Amino acid sequence: MKALKMSKPPDDAIRDILRFSLEKKKVQAVFSLSKIEGNGYAYALISNKELLSNICPTFPLMPVNSAKMISRLTAVEAVKSPIAVVLRPCELRALFELVKLEQAKLDNLLFISFVCNGVFPIKAMKDGLDGKLEKYWENARIGQDFAELRESCRICESFVPDNADIVLMTGGSQNNDTSSVLMKTQKGEEFIEGINDQFVEEDRELKGLDNVRNRRAELKKTVFSDLKTEDFGIQGLARIFGRCINCHACSKACPICHCNLCHFEAAESESDPSTFEVDLNNRGALRLPTNTVFYHVGRLIHVTISCVGCGMCSDVCPTDIPVATVFTKIAERVQNSFSYVPGRNVEEKIPILTFERDELEELGE
Numbered sequence: 195m196k197a198l199k200m201s202k203p204p205d206d207a208i209r210d211i212l213r214f215s216l217e218k219k220k221v222q223a224v225f226s227l228s229k230i231e232g233n234g235y236a237y238a239l240i241s242n243k244e245l246l247s248n249i250c251p252t253f254p255l256m257p258v259n260s261a262k263m264i265s266r267l268t269a270v271e272a273v274k275s276p277i278a279v280v281l282r283p284c285e286l287r288a289l290f291e292l293v294k295l296e297q298a299k300l301d302n303l304l305f306i307s308f309v310c311n312g313v314f315p316i317k318a319m320k321d322g323l324d325g326k327l328e329k330y331w332e333n334a335r336i337g338q339d340f341a342e343l344r345e346s347c348r349i350c351e352s353f354v355p356d357n358a359d360i361v362l363m364t365g366g367s368q369n370n371d372t373s374s375v376l377m378k379t380q381k382g383e384e385f386i387e388g389i390n391d392q393f394v395e396e397d398r399e400l401k402g403l404d405n406v407r408n409r410r411a412e413l414k415k416t417v418f419s420d421l422k423t424e425d426f427g428i429q430g431l432a433r434i435f436g437r438c439i440n441c442h443a444c445s446k447a448c449p450i451c452h453c454n455l456c457h458f459e460a461a462e463s464e465s466d467p468s469t470f471e472v473d474l475n476n477r478g479a480l481r482l483p484t485n486t487v488f489y490h491v492g493r494l495i496h497v498t499i500s501c502v503g504c505g506m507c508s509d510v511c512p513t514d515i516p517v518a519t520v521f522t523k524i525a526e527r528v529q530n531s532f533s534y535v536p537g538r539n540v541e542e543k544i545p546i547l548t549f550e551r552d553e554l555e556e557l558g559e
Contacts, residue, residue, distance in 0.1 A: 211306075224279075230248075254313045256282065261285050264298055269297050285449070290538075294544050300540065309355075314343060354403060356378075359377075360386065363375075442458065501529075
């Protein structure tokens with residue numbers, strides 16, 4: 195596999211590649227996480243090469259899952275001019291699922307991704323990350339996780355992108371002041387052709403990644419075991435989702451939830467006075483808001499087959515329900531039942547959108 199060796203930190207390497215692509219008119223614009231006024235971060239679409247100094251693709255923050263942003267750009271029609279898109283692995287996998295659900299188009303998009311070392315919860319930005327970044331990058335260099343990252347990141351085993359055109363290797367045994375850029379596709383090679391740096395043949399992925407993956411897998415077993423979803427029942431569901439305030443922030447943040455009008459926000463899902471009266475007569479009391487457990491069960495049925503474990507749902511929950519952990523655990527079992535890995539291949543159909551006579555034979559006739 196062809197690789198580009200660059201004697202500079204990862205973000206600087208990406209900036210140089212993108213600046214080169216804009217100068218050579220290989221792309222019209224760049225989509226990336228960027229620093230904005232003050233101490234804020236947001237995704238931006240940039241066509242002015244001078245403004246590329248603001249991008250910070252590997253900064254450990256995910257304000258939204260950017261698959262939703264690309265969906266908004268391309269759902270109605272594909273972009274007409276080439277755009278370089280820099281995404282984390284879970285964002286790219288979510289985008290591929292949205293393409294299968296006809297919520298996005300990939301035409302004229304070139305994808306750049308990187309080995310992801312995880313992100314901090316959005317709430318961590320309230321106090322700033324200045325005192326934590328040095329330790330974060332040191333841990334990334336030696337292949338250690340940072341305890342203050344999203345739980346979804348600390349148990350994620352899919353932190354290496356396998357479906358991008360260009361992959362920047364970070365973390366593991368890498369020196370943070372050097373970058374190895376792998377061209378994974380013909381499109382990626384053409385995109386970077388002509389840049390003035392050292393090209394080599396790269397046969398290995400990255401030292402230390404197996405250790406990181408194995409450690410995260412062990413932590414995931416512990417986290418899933420502590421959750422005990424198999425013992426939930428209706429009482430367990432009520433217990434874990436009992437503090438839900440029905441804000442639906444988790445569905446708004448989820449890259450897979452895409453319905454224009456959610457059933458749980460439609461008029462027909464509202465309880466009328468007669469329903470309240472029946473429930474009050476039967477129970478003597480009624481919890482408000484209603485249907486919170488039903489809402490989460492409905493979302494589980496809707497999204498678990500395509501859940502990529504990005505953790506956005508837990509990150510935005512105002513009552514700190516471990517939504518992502520529940521969904522990731524259930525999703526893993528559902529996906530394993532169909533031998534399906536969401537976002538692995540854009541040509542691989544979502545199982546619930548297909549029918550096979552011989553699938554799930556163990557369930558009987």
